[in-house]
Amino acid sequence: MSDSTICPQVLAGSLCTERFCTFAHNPPSCDLCNLIFPTAPQYTEHVATKQHQNRLCGEFGLMLYCSACEKYIPGNKNWAVHVRSARHIKKAGGRHLEAEESGEMPGHTLCTTCNSQIPDKSWARHHLMPKHLAKTQFLSFRTALDEAEKDKNGVSVSGAFDFGIVEPSLAGAGVRVNASITNTTPYSIVSIVNASFASSRGVRMSTPFTLDLATAHRSICYKQTLNFTVSMCQSHNGRAQDRLELEFEDRQLGRRFVIMRTLAVIVGDRDDHENLRPSAPYVPRKRTARQPETNVVEGVAPPSLRVIRYVVVLPESPIPKALSAALATGTASSIVQNMRTVFLPPVLNSDTYPRHFKHLIWIEEHQMERDLQYYDITEAKLTVHHPYHYVSVPGLAEKRPSVLVGDRILVQQTGAAAGHWFEGGVHVVRKEEVGLRFHSSFGKASPLARFTVRFKLNRHPVRRQHLALDTAFDEDRVLFPEQTHMPAGPVPSKRYPVKNPLIAHNPPQLQAVVSIVERAPGSVPFVIFGP
Structure with a gap:
């Protein structure tokens, strides 16, 4: 899908700072097909396509493996035909065999972005194909949006922002959900600077959602909670989606940060939607050498883990499913390329370094888990x-x-x-x-x-590392210092009484001590190399 009408800052998962931006800021997306669309009519056109309808019926075009016939079958429909064939019945010997999702297929390479087997002869140019680029764009957008929706700097936004399926009579009268904002960081004061919907930016789009939150002079101290409501009112059937963008400022750091929440609703008859929904979604059995852990009975932790009581609760920060799937399949070079184009931000700076290093931590965690095997x-x-x-x-x-x-x-x-x-x-x-x-x-x-x-x-x-990256601290003088951040003037030469003779008789070490003591507040970090 063309992204020429979608705001580049939205595609990067950040808040648009252009006051008169003419791009779209609330692009509809299809999570089923992993596609994003610049306009609502393009999305409406997509849901009527055969590709989308097949996926609704559970047909994802996966290559399935029949262990009895030792044969690869393309898709669920062809699998249903195959298991009724005389050859399969004979080789299966009357056994009911489940389809196995093929992770490896001779002469093919699995593209985790497209979730399809690509012939080796086409692999070199596959990443340039429009369908692959469209899915890459969606995954990049979804990855950035997932990061933007995480709680940050000790601020937690709670509430059910998915209205689900709402009956037309209720939707016409209006439905409300309650939500709250809580500050969990001791001694900090956070102010709400702005609260708006993505649909109100750039190319304005109608939205059924309204917000009841007074942002003027609203400060939230430690353990304080601010309640607010989001309302939805729509007189016609259909699907609606928007993004709530909450902009905060840390009063101590003087830094602003954004927490987003996706709003969604389907207005229609609940019974119709339930009847059309698959009773048991088809999930092919994956071939794996290691049995998954589906039911783990928790053990008894040692008392030493409860000695230190941490004030701030550590985030779970699990590896995102899309990232885990991308790391599990492919050659090392293809995985690295996929990480760079899909998951890591294109530019590394003070604004993007949390997302960049969070993904590096997840990648390292994935490898450490594999090493433990x-x-x-x-x-x-x-x-x-x-x-x-x-x-x-x-x-x-x-x-x-x-x-x-x-x-x-x-x-x-x-x-x-x-x-x-x-x-x-x-x-x-x-x-x-x-x-x-x-x-x-x-x-x-x-x-x-x-x-x-x-x-x-x-x-x-790793959870503590993720907590550190969730803070609003983004000083260039610390993260990306340049020559302009270096202290001007001569090297400090003030003399101090030194008790340790090893330092007193070592001029380089003594100079380092004096330079650190004499540094002005806000200076760049002093890094010492050596044993």
Whole structure:
């Protein structure tokens, strides 16, 4: 889809700062087909296409693999024909086989952006194809929008902003939802600078949404909550979407930041929509060497994790599904190219560095999770020393893997239900074994029982990194210092009494100490290189 009429700042997921911008700021999108449209008529035209209708029926054009026939089948409709064929029935021997989503196909490369298998002969130019570019644009927009919708700088915006399916009679009379803004950062004062809808910017579009929030002189201190309402009133059936853009200012830092929320509603008969919805969406079975963990019983964490009480709650910050899927398939070079074109911002500066480094942290977390898979243990025995279960970990003394008190380890008894695991909190770390505490339902492990052991990444460090990136601090003098930020004048030479003789008789170290002490407030960071 052409993006010539969509505001470039909107595509980057930021607030448009052009007062007289003539571009569209509330482009409709189709999450089912991963496409974005400059105008509402183009979206309306799209939903009537065969491609969209097929996806509504669960036909996504995936290549499915038949393990009985050892054959690749394009799409669900062709799969339905294939399983009724005499050849398949004969080879399956009367067994009911589920379709397997093909991750690898000979002579093809999976494009995670398009979610389709591309012949190797066409792969080199595939990234230039209009369909691929359209889906790349959508993913870039969605990634930027997801980042813009996250709570920042300790400010949390809560509420149900998706009105769902509303009956025409109720929509005509008007429907309201309640929402709130809370400041969770101690000693901070945040002001609401502006609150508006994306449809009111640039090429103005009608919107059924209205906002009841007085922004004039509204300051929110620590633990304070400001309530507001969003109303929707529409007299005709159809779908409507808008974006609520809340602009805040941190009074201490003097910095502004934006938190967005997507508003959506479908006006129509609820029963009709429920009847048209698939009763059980078809989900092909993925071929995977590692069984997914679908039901994990939480273990007992060691008391040391509760010693320090953190004032600000750490965000979960899970890896986005689109990013995880893009990292899971493809060659290293294609994954890197995809990261640069779809997920990372085109320019790295003070405004985009949080999004840039958040994605780098997620990428590193994905790789660390994969690295931990190498240390999976099969046929392991658990030794009981109440209240702990001990498991031997080969390579633990050499920190391969590295296990610390407070980490989590999953165990599954041989023969247990697929996907059912018990989480053990690490309480004791010895030379070659660790002591775990499980939920009381785990019971006492039998000496004859055997278990599969998986090591899980401790996400507390990465969650704390995400929290740091969610702040409104964006000083160029710290993040991207230039020569203009350097202090003018001669190098400080003031003498100070030094108690440590190692520093007193080391002129370079002493000069570093004097320079740090004499630096004016607001100076660039002083970085020291060396052992």
